[in-house]
Amino acid sequence: MEKTEIIIHTKLTIGVSACCMGSPVRYNGKGWDLLKNLGREKNDFRWCPVCPECMAGLGVLREPIRLSGGDGTKVWTGDAEVKNRKGEIVTNKVIEGALACIEALSRAGAIAYVYMDGSPSCGVYRTTLKNTNRGNPPGVFGAKLLELGFFLIPASDLQSPLKWWDWRRRLLAFYWLKNVPLDSKNQLYEAWYKTKFLCRELNQEWTQNIGRNLALIVEEDVKEFGDRFRKEALDLLRKPSNTKKITNSLWAQYSYYKKLQGKSIEEINAPEIKRNVTSIAKELLLMERKAHEDKVFFGTSPVLYRDKRSN
Known part of the structure; x- marks a missing residue:
């Protein structure tokens, strides 16, 4: 097995809440271009902006909405409702808007989504921005994203070079592991080895257990073990x-x-040298580049994207 990084040439598609890409589609007609924080790296991905509230036909400007009677998951089962500030029930419209966005993301081939937390539609861990109140998370659209297994990135983390670096390296590893064949013990071992340094950072005990168990399996158990390994590793990433x-x-x-x-x-x-997260992110990018140039496996970031035209 070649101990070098994995290079992918597929430009991944990432869905994004349209208000985070600068579109003035929030209920109050505002939006923020958070992708500008990524600089030139923004061009390493394709972006698919969607807004479930706009696709619901609620329009801009619009009355803000809230979840009533439960979280977004319960909205899908009919056990909770979505109301606007006037008390009007807009549940069916919001559901239709969420489904339209899921269809668009599916057509685009998106496996990840940058969500705006604090939204009753797109929120995952918060559905309100009022003080420390979390509302009723997840939101309606957020619940569907969780159900379908999207790789979810909070929009606020795009403002931190270090957090974005962490999300980016895990997303690339997630994509590779999601698609790599695991039909033999050798393929399983390579997948485990290529991702073990990153997974060990995230959960050392799990990674070590997988390594020990992998050494003991026989060929007839490869499929069952591989399915479990892939699912658990993707969840971890x-x-x-x-x-x-x-x-x-x-x-x-x-x-x-x-x-x-x-x-x-x-x-x-x-590690003991104090510096800010921007400096740490620069060191990580430098280490990635140097390791790539010298053909040394940088296991902390095992999968890299490279445009074919630049190679």
């Missing part, structure tokens, strides 16, 4: 890391690189 874990992983992988190549990268700092 949806969950964010944190600054401490990321900087420790960076240093461990850099130490491996330095030992293997016999050379240092001055800009890479030890």
Whole structure:
């Protein structure tokens, strides 16, 4: 097995709440262009903006809506309602709008979605922005995104270079693992090895258990084991890391690189060196580039996107 990073040339499609892409489609006619924070990296993806409230026909400007009687999941089962500020029931319209957006994302081939938390439609962990009140999460559209297994990215994290780097590396690994064949023990072992450093950062115990069990399986058990491994690993890759874990992983992988190549990268700092998240993100991008150039496997970020035209 070649111990180098995985290069994909497929430009992934990411769905995004249209108000986060600068479209003035919120109930009050406002929106924010949060994708501008990604700089040139924005062009590494295709974006599919949707707005379930607009597709519901509620229009702009419109009365704000709220969930009544339960969360968005219960709206789909008929056990909760959606009302606007005037008390009018708009449940069916919002459901139709959410379904129209899901259809658009399906046609676009989107596997991920950047959601606006705090929205009763797009929200996943909050459906209101009032003080510390979480409302009734998930929202109507958010509930459907969760049900369908989308890789979900909170829009607020696009403003942090480090958080975006974390989401991006996990999304690329998620896409690769979702599609890679796992029909033999060798394929299983390669998939585990390529993702184990990232998964170990996210959940060390689970990763070690998979490694131990993988060594014991026989060929007739490969499919069952592979299905379980893929599902559990994809669930794990949806969950964010944190600054401490990321900087420790960076240093461990850099130490491996330095030992293997016999050379240092001055800009890479030890975990105990205090610096801001922007500086850490720059170090990670530099480490990715250097490892790629020197054909060293940077397991912290195992899957990279490269445009074929630039290679």
